Structure formats: C-alpha cells, structure tokens
Amino acid sequence: MTAEPRIxxxxxxxxxxxxxxxxxxxxxxxxxxxxxxxxxxxxxTLAWADETGTPVVTRGAGSGLAAAAVxxxxxxxxxxxxxxxxxxxxxxxxLARVEPGVITASLDAAAAAHGLMYAPxxxxxxxxxxxxxxxxxxxxxxxxxxxxxxxxxxxLDVVLADGSLVRVGRETLKGVTGYDLVGLFTGSEGTLGVVxxxxxxxxxxxxxxxxxxxxxxxAAAAAGATAAIAGSGARPxxxxxxDGPTLxxxxxxxxxxLAARGGACLVVQxxxxxxxxxxxxxxxxxxxxxxxxxVAATPEEAESLLAARRRALPALEARGRVLIEDIxxxxxRLAHAIxxxxxxxxxxxxxxYVFGHAGDGNLHPIIVTPPAGPSDPMPAEAQxxxxxxxxLAIELGGTITAEHGVGRLKRAWxxxxxxxxxxxxxxxxxxxxxxxxxxxxxxxx
Amino acid sequence: MTAEPRIxxxxxxxxxxxxxxxxxxxxxxxxxxxxxxxxxxxxxTLAWADETGTPVVTRGAGSGLAAAAVxxxxxxxxxxxxxxxxxxxxxxxxLARVEPGVITASLDAAAAAHGLMYAPxxxxxxxxxxxxxxxxxxxxxxxxxxxxxxxxxxxLDVVLADGSLVRVGRETLKGVTGYDLVGLFTGSEGTLGVVxxxxxxxxxxxxxxxxxxxxxxxAAAAAGATAAIAGSGARPxxxxxxDGPTLxxxxxxxxxxLAARGGACLVVQxxxxxxxxxxxxxxxxxxxxxxxxxVAATPEEAESLLAARRRALPALEARGRVLIEDIxxxxxRLAHAIxxxxxxxxxxxxxxYVFGHAGDGNLHPIIVTPPAGPSDPMPAEAQxxxxxxxxLAIELGGTITAEHGVGRLKRAWxxxxxxxxxxxxxxxxxxxxxxxxxxxxxxxx
Numbered sequence: 001m002t003a004e005p006r007i008x009x010x011x012x013x014x015x016x017x018x019x020x021x022x023x024x025x026x027x028x029x030x031x032x033x034x035x036x037x038x039x040x041x042x043x044x045t046l047a048w049a050d051e052t053g054t055p056v057v058t059r060g061a062g063s064g065l066a067a068a069a070v071x072x073x074x075x076x077x078x079x080x081x082x083x084x085x086x087x088x089x090x091x092x093x094x095l096a097r098v099e100p101g102v103i104t105a106s107l108d109a110a111a112a113a114h115g116l117m118y119a120p121x122x123x124x125x126x127x128x129x130x131x132x133x134x135x136x137x138x139x140x141x142x143x144x145x146x147x148x149x150x151x152x153x154x155x156l157d158v159v160l161a162d163g164s165l166v167r168v169g170r171e172t173l174k175g176v177t178g179y180d181l182v183g184l185f186t187g188s189e190g191t192l193g194v195v196x197x198x199x200x201x202x203x204x205x206x207x208x209x210x211x212x213x214x215x216x217x218x219a220a221a222a223a224g225a226t227a228a229i230a231g232s233g234a235r236p237x238x239x240x241x242x243d244g245p246t247l248x249x250x251x252x253x254x255x256x257x258l259a260a261r262g263g264a265c266l267v268v269q270x271x272x273x274x275x276x277x278x279x280x281x282x283x284x285x286x287x288x289x290x291x292x293x294x295v296a297a298t299p300e301e302a303e304s305l306l307a308a309r310r311r312a313l314p315a316l317e318a319r320g321r322v323l324i325e326d327i328x329x330x331x332x333r334l335a336h337a338i339x340x341x342x343x344x345x346x347x348x349x350x351x352x353y354v355f356g357h358a359g360d361g362n363l364h365p366i367i368v369t370p371p372a373g374p375s376d377p378m379p380a381e382a383q384x385x386x387x388x389x390x391x392l393a394i395e396l397g398g399t400i401t402a403e404h405g406v407g408r409l410k411r412a413w414x415x416x417x418x419x420x421x422x423x424x425x426x427x428x429x430x431x432x433x434x435x436x437x438x439x440x441x442x443x444x445x
Numbered sequence: 446m447t448a449e450p451r452i453x454x455x456x457x458x459x460x461x462x463x464x465x466x467x468x469x470x471x472x473x474x475x476x477x478x479x480x481x482x483x484x485x486x487x488x489x490t491l492a493w494a495d496e497t498g499t500p501v502v503t504r505g506a507g508s509g510l511a512a513a514a515v516x517x518x519x520x521x522x523x524x525x526x527x528x529x530x531x532x533x534x535x536x537x538x539x540l541a542r543v544e545p546g547v548i549t550a551s552l553d554a555a556a557a558a559h560g561l562m563y564a565p566x567x568x569x570x571x572x573x574x575x576x577x578x579x580x581x582x583x584x585x586x587x588x589x590x591x592x593x594x595x596x597x598x599x600x601l602d603v604v605l606a607d608g609s610l611v612r613v614g615r616e617t618l619k620g621v622t623g624y625d626l627v628g629l630f631t632g633s634e635g636t637l638g639v640v641x642x643x644x645x646x647x648x649x650x651x652x653x654x655x656x657x658x659x660x661x662x663x664a665a666a667a668a669g670a671t672a673a674i675a676g677s678g679a680r681p682x683x684x685x686x687x688d689g690p691t692l693x694x695x696x697x698x699x700x701x702x703l704a705a706r707g708g709a710c711l712v713v714q715x716x717x718x719x720x721x722x723x724x725x726x727x728x729x730x731x732x733x734x735x736x737x738x739x740v741a742a743t744p745e746e747a748e749s750l751l752a753a754r755r756r757a758l759p760a761l762e763a764r765g766r767v768l769i770e771d772i773x774x775x776x777x778r779l780a781h782a783i784x785x786x787x788x789x790x791x792x793x794x795x796x797x798y799v800f801g802h803a804g805d806g807n808l809h810p811i812i813v814t815p816p817a818g819p820s821d822p823m824p825a826e827a828q829x830x831x832x833x834x835x836x837l838a839i840e841l842g843g844t845i846t847a848e849h850g851v852g853r854l855k856r857a858w859x860x861x862x863x864x865x866x867x868x869x870x871x872x873x874x875x876x877x878x879x880x881x882x883x884x885x886x887x888x889x890x
Contacts, residue, residue: 092672092777115678137621148619150628151596166866172773173805174593174847176582176632177855177862178871178890183595183628187621204678227537233560233649272680273719273726281718328617332537360618399620406622417622421611426623432877445623 002048002163005041007032007076017057017077020064021124023323024409025375030057030071037082039157039165039196045078046194046438047163055441058190060101060129065324066407068136068189068443075441080131083196086110094202095154095171100131100195107200116202119146122403123313134195137187139403141309144359145237145271146203148403150186157197158185161434171199184429189405189444192433206271209237210279211302214291215262219243219342219354222264223334225289226358229268230331232285234278238269239359240309243338246353246366249315250308258308261292266358267309269302312355316366319351323367323382325389329398331361340392341365348385362402365389387413406444414445447493447608450486452477452521462502462522465509466569468768469854470820475502475516482527484602484610484641490523491639491883492608500886503635505546505574510769511852513581513634513888520886525576528641531555539647540599540616545576545640549583552645561647564591567848568758579640582632584848586754589804590682590716591648593848595631602642603630606879616644629874634850634889637878651716654682655724656747659736660707664688664787664799667709668779670734671803674713675776677730679723683714684804685754688783691798691811694760695753703753706737711803712754714747757800761811764796768812768827770834774843776806785837786810793830807847810834835861851889859890 009032018029031054036042049056055075062069071077084101091114096107104125108118121140122128128138134156139148146152155169168181185192216222222241229239242250247259258265266286270278283293296302316322329337338354341363345352356363367382390400390413400406400413415423426445431437454477463474476499481487494501500520507514516522529546536559543552549570553563566585567573573583579601584593591597600614613626630637661667667686674684687695692704703710711731715723728738741747761767774782783799786808790797801808812827835845835858845851845858860868871890876882 091676093775094675115676137625139619143619147592147596150625151592164866166870167864168867170844171775172807172843172847174584174588174773174802174807175844176846176848176850177844177859178851178867179633179637179874180582180595180625180628180631181867181870183625186625188624192624204675204680207678230539230649231536231560233652235649270718272717273715273723274717275719278718328619330538330616357619362617362619398617399615399622401621402617402619403621410622414622419612421609422613422623422626425611425626428877429624429874432873 002044002051004048005034005045007034014071017059017071019374020062020067020070022065022067022409023321023378024067024070025377026067026070026072026408028073030075030077033077033079035082036078036080039083042078042080042159042194042196043163043165046159046161049076049438050162050436053436053438055438057440058194060132061127063124063128064132064136064405064407065326066401066405067409068405068407069132070408072442078194080194080196081129089114091116093171096200096202098130098198098200100129100198102130104128104130104133111202112205115205117205118152118200119203120149120152130198131195134186134198135189136405139362141238141240141357143357144239145235150183152201153182153186153198154201155199156182156185156195158193159196160193161436161439189407190440191430191444192439206275207273208275209269209271209302210275211269211296211305212279212283212293213305214266214268214286214293216291217263219264219338220335222266223338223358225266225286225291226334227332228285228289229282232281234270234282236268236282236359237271238267240267241356241358242309242312243354246312246316246355249319249353250311253315253318254311265308267306316353316368320368320370321372323378323386325365325367325386326401326404327365327389327393327398328360328362328402329393329396333396334358334361337363337392337396341389344385344388348381348388350381350385352385361398408443411443447489447496449493450479450490452479459516462504462516464819465507465512465515467510467512467854468766468823469512469515470822471512471515471517471853473518475520475522478522478524480524480527487523487525487604487639487641488608488610491604491606494521494883495607495881498881498883500883502885503639505577506572508569508573509577509581509850509852510771511846511850512854513850513852514577515853517887523639525639525641526574534559536561538616541645541647543575543643543645545574545643547575549573549575549578556647557650560650562650563597563645564648565594565597575643576640579631579643580634581850584807586683586685586802588802588807589684590680595628597646598627598631598643599646600644601627601630601640603638604641605638606881606884634852635885636875636889637884651720652718653720654714654716654747655720656714656741656750657724657728657738658750659711659713659731659738661736662708664709664783665780667711668783668803670711670731670736671779672777673730673734674727677726679715679727681713681727681804682716683712685712686801686803687754687757688799691757691761691800694764694798695756698760698763699756710753712751761798761813765813765815766817768823768831770810770812770831771846771849772810772834772838772843773805773807773847774838774841778841779803779806782808782837782841786834789830789833793826793833795826795830797830806843853888856888
C-alpha cells in the first residue's frame, strides 16, 4: 500500500484549485491539493490514487480557459507547477529538455539566448506552463506558419494512472517506430497520464520581422482579405483580426482612436530572411482591396501596432465578466461566421466581441456580461449565446475548440462534434490508459 | 454473414503482392489479392475478414522499404491502389481531399496548378501513394523545414477492423476536441485500420528556391558542417549529405567527376522570399569551413546540382543488390555515426554507402551485395551489418527507422528501441483497435 501523499486540505488551497481563468463556477471544491516538487511525488500520488480510487486533477498555473484543470468534489488536485526546471537548451540539436512547470515565455527567453525560438505562443505565454500547453495542445498567434504545441513536442515523460513512468517519442526530428504516443498524450488534458518532462523542438529565431496593420470597413471585409493574403502566396507568421466593437473597447481603455480608422483591423507580421518582401506583397494585396495599411518603420512602431491586439482582452475585461470562446472554422467561412456571431449576440441580447487568429480560422468570440463574483453562475443568455456559437462552428465544418481545450466547459459538445462512433473510440482509448477512471473525471471526452 | 470478396488467387497476383522494394524475401505468398475500387469494397473485405478471422494486409503501390505491405501466408492482400481520385484541391482553404491510391507527385502537381505545394516529398514521390505515405508517416528531403506526412494530414476516413467507417480529425488547421487519432493512424502501417480517404494540408508554393552544392574533405567534415549551418540561423528546405563511396558510384554510372571535388558532398536548397539571402549565409558558413561551394545561377543549374542526389540510389542499384537502411541520430552525432557505419562495413566485409537527409539527422546507409534473385535470402554479412547499424542508432539516441517504417524487416528491433513498457502499451492499443488480430499481423509493433 502506497502512503497517502501530503495533502493540503486548507480552505485557501482548495478555493484556488477550484478555479481557472475560464470563469467556470462549477461543483464543490476539491478534497485537497498535493504540491508536487518531484517526479517521485507524482508517481506516489498516482499510485496511492489508483489504489484508493481517488480522482486526480493535474494542474499547472491555473491559467486554463476550459475548466480542464479545476478541482472537483472528491478529487485531489495534483499541482505540478513546482516541478519547473529548464534542464537543458541544446543549441546543436535545437531542442530543450524541460519540466512541466516551466512558464512558456521563460523557455522562449532561454532559447533566445542561443538564437533559437520556442515557436508556439499562446496568448497566455507569460503565465501558462509548458505542461499546461501540452495538456491542451495550446496554439497561439504563430499557429498558421509554425503549427501548435504538438508540432514541437519530440518526447514526453509520462506518469501513467498506476504510477508507472514511461518515456514516449524520441529526440530526433524524424522517427516512425511504433504509434504516435506523443500525439496521443498531447492535448489529452490530464486524462491519459501526467506529463512530468518534455523534450521540445526549437527553431532558429527569425533574423527579422516585418509588421503592419490594415483597417477595413467591416469584419467581413477583413476576413475576406485574409483569403486574399493566403492566395497571394504569402505565409504570414501572425495574421490577427479584431472586430469593430473590440476596437472601440480598446479605444475606451487606452484613449486611442483605432475605431475611427475602420470597422475592423488586421495585424500582420511576416518573419525570416524575406520578411520585408513578403510583407510588401501582403500590403499591396490589402491596399488593392482598399485597406488603410500602415507598415511599421521601426521595431518600436511594430510593437505599438501589435499592442492593439494584446490590449483586446484587457479592454474587454474592463467592461465586465468575460466568457472566452475559441472556435475555428474553414478560413473561407470566417466572414460568414463573424456575421452570424454578431447576429447571435443581437438575438440573445448579449455583448459579443470577436478577435482571433484569422490565419488559421481561429476566432475568439468574447461574451461580456455585467461584473459578477467568482462563484456566480454564468448568466443564462451568455450560455445560450455560447451554445449557439458552438453549434455554428460545427455547422460550418469547424470545431468548438481550436486551442483552449474541451475541459468541463464544453464537454457536452465534444460528442456532438466528434460523432458517436469516434467519441466511443476515444472513450475506449481513455479507459485503456485509465481503467479505474481516476484521471480528471468529468473533463475532455 | 458477409459474402467473400472477389479474391484473385492467380500466381502472378500472389507473387507480386508478396514483395515490395525492400528486397525482403520472407514467408510464403499470400492466399490472394482483393483489388478494391471503392470504399464499400474495403468495408466488405474487412467485415468478411473479421467474421472469418482472415489476416488482411493493406497495400498500395508496393513501393515500401520495410516489408510492411507484403502479403504473407494465409493472408489476403487488400490492394487499394485503384481507389485513386483527387477529389478536390481547395485553394481558399489550402487543402486537398484525396483517395489513398493517389500518387504523391500527382497530388503535388495538382496543387501546383493553384500555386500550392504538398510539402512532404519522400524519395519515392513519383511511385508511392498517399495512402502508403500515411501508413508509414513518410518523410523526405524537405522534412527538416516542412515536417513529415503526419504534419500535413488534417483528417482521415478509416475503415476499422470490423468494417465500420469512421472519420477522424478535422478540416481546420487547429482543433483540440478529443485525442489525436489522426496521429495515431498515421504511421500505423495498416495495423489499426485502412485509410480510404484523407484531407491534406497544402502550403503556398515557394516563390523561389536557391540551390548549392558544397564539397568537403570527408563525410565527417560534411556532417560537421551541417551543425554549423544550423547554428547560422538558416533553415534550409533541403540539406542532403552524400559520402565519398556514393559519389564514386554516381561518377561510374554517369561519367561525372564528383569524387574528384571532395570526399563528401552537401546539397543545400533554401526556399521562400528570402531564399537567396539565406543561401548566401549558408554558402558563407560553408566556405568559412573550407568547403568548395557552387551556387546555382539558373534553375537548370540548380536541377543539375540536385541530380547528383537523385542519382545516388540508381548508382548503387547498378552495383548489386541493395539493402536500404533508414536510421536517424541526433544531428550532432552524424559525423560519428557515419564513421562508425564505415567501420562496421569494413569489419563485416560488406560495401556500405551512406547518403541521407542531414538536416534532420536521417541517414540511409545502403548495404550493397552481389546481384541475386528476388527470392534469394539476404546474405548473412549484410544482415549482420544492418543489425549493427540498428544497434548503433539506438546507442546514439536515435531510431532504427526515421521514415520507412518498421514493417516485417525491423520488427525484432522495435521493442529494443521502444523499451518493454512502451512496447506493451503500443500492443495494447493495437489490440483495442484490432481485437481479433487480423490487420497486418507480423508487421509493426
């Protein structure tokens, strides 16, 4: 019999572990929190949980947006944010060996010291952990060009449900011995095992970047312009869209005058040796569509152009309680999707603001409702709008979650997107890896 | 009871289906061949096989190099090469919908008509099928920059072992609903299901390429130079290495004088808007190491520089029977690996030639033995050398197969690379998807 791990059952720890940044205010608080500081702590906790049938919710920084890593009644939260060393940056192999609690931006900064870059850049890069990024297969601004977290994970150390430790994947870029278990664990939201180590791919840091903003009359026009950019042969590293209501919110917060320049904005960044020529092509394409384009002349100006995009969420949080959605649709349907989302907002009488990663069809509709306490339930009209946005994403051939995860927040929708046969296959794989059902019950598929 | 499919039990069909291009001359021929021309054919064949417990080996063009798709005693070979339509090239979404029998180069040509590219480019691109590429997770020359097949598969239609049809994945670039089943099926060598359709990602065709060759005194020096290229910040699309004995074989076939220029050769191609500047950086890096560098001034000259690499395998096939190996090692160990491979050749008294994709550490040591008939067993010294090369790859932290697959050829080595725990996990996943064990028994894990 494995000894019970040291569980913090204090009010403060249980309160904190019951929430993430999704605004979810669900079930009762967890039984307690285990602050793991070593792989052995994780192994012992899972071995004990397996023997006692105790549910375990693995958690990092708590920055999740899908209530995937929130403690629930009867569960022990396994906090791995304290296992947080960057073990190695290998400039020859261009890879990093890290523990799960490393903050993503810290890894990128360590890579930068060697002229390298950790390419995935979720919006939460400054507060989220690599372990959480792996658990959700986090995306980010550079996804259309560089891919998502899964594309940068070479190998994982995983503690399985029974406490055993395995290493999956490899440290070479290519390799096809056996099935792709790295892909299986990445994005599995702590339901198949607990990631305690990762070997991540790094890429050369781009020699230069080039940045522009383009204002167009409407969000639909801006979305249409992204298709023209794709058709031009350019492949921007960043291609963000911000709708008019969001621009007004940024103006209200910052005293800027963005909304006066157009009904929607695109922020574009190219990178690499040909960044300037590639951006010139993008700018010419946008100007041919009548856009008001401003190309940054200096790095400082580029930063100020990108700042608008970074201010979008804080500007909306200043207006009330935010419910952050995360759909993706085929790029050719972006304009239609944005129009439909605004119509849904009107019909449900809620405020919905839209921005997102237009380059890969990923929109973040933000439903803003009046300020409320953390335990207050989400207003019914907000949930109704969210449900209609999910249904819209599926109707348009897209997904209910591009990069934030299913978690508890969207679980009722996962089967609807996947279909009953694939959903059943997924649950059988889950049961194979976790036969007692102790890993993050209630989350994911 | 499902009716028996139409099985061709003729000598010719059974002979042809018992071989691929690996030189494997294994067990007795299969019982017969089903030439599927529709998804329904595949479903009925699997439903019948499931009911009768008949082993099924799925096969495309037969261009495999690991004996993964060869018919074995008692098995029915399910030939899907006749399900071969390109259903759609969607230039807005930059994706293709294809059937499994499409020849990879045909897909790329169809994409090119829209200014797009199917990025994975296995050496077999002109003869292998997309279905086979997916089954082996095929790599290719552009792997270091563009990734492998798996990185370009968005969705798959898969017939499972019981004949049911499922669709996994999605048509958007991002999406995290459920586990990554696309990754699980890609590279599974027909052991988890039969791929009958795929949605593949396309990318903008590079506006230009720039190409160079560089001759260095030795293969070790050339391998060392690839690390310097990586350290320069360049990210070539192609970075190939050819050792001295292979250069001599090409000279013997073509009447060229490559070997006189140096003891080993690198072939480098950059692409995209900054291709020329990026290649200039690579060339300067190589010249600083004393390399004899030639940058192509015209597209025709670039083609002639690449031709040497393309002639490597034909040049060796002209010398005898080839056993094509496919290891990958960490890039920093390439030089050491090549030296060790040549030492193994000397000790085992076989001829081994080495070329490969240096950019991602993928070497193809080619063991050449005297000409022999297709049914003659591989000479013992060739197998001994191959086994020592596998052991070397594992010792150096690499893999026994970077892109060709495990198949029957390397099956004994898969567990050694994966370790018993991960191998057991893999076989449990296999059993979950194929409880009766009818899918490609004897291949993969």
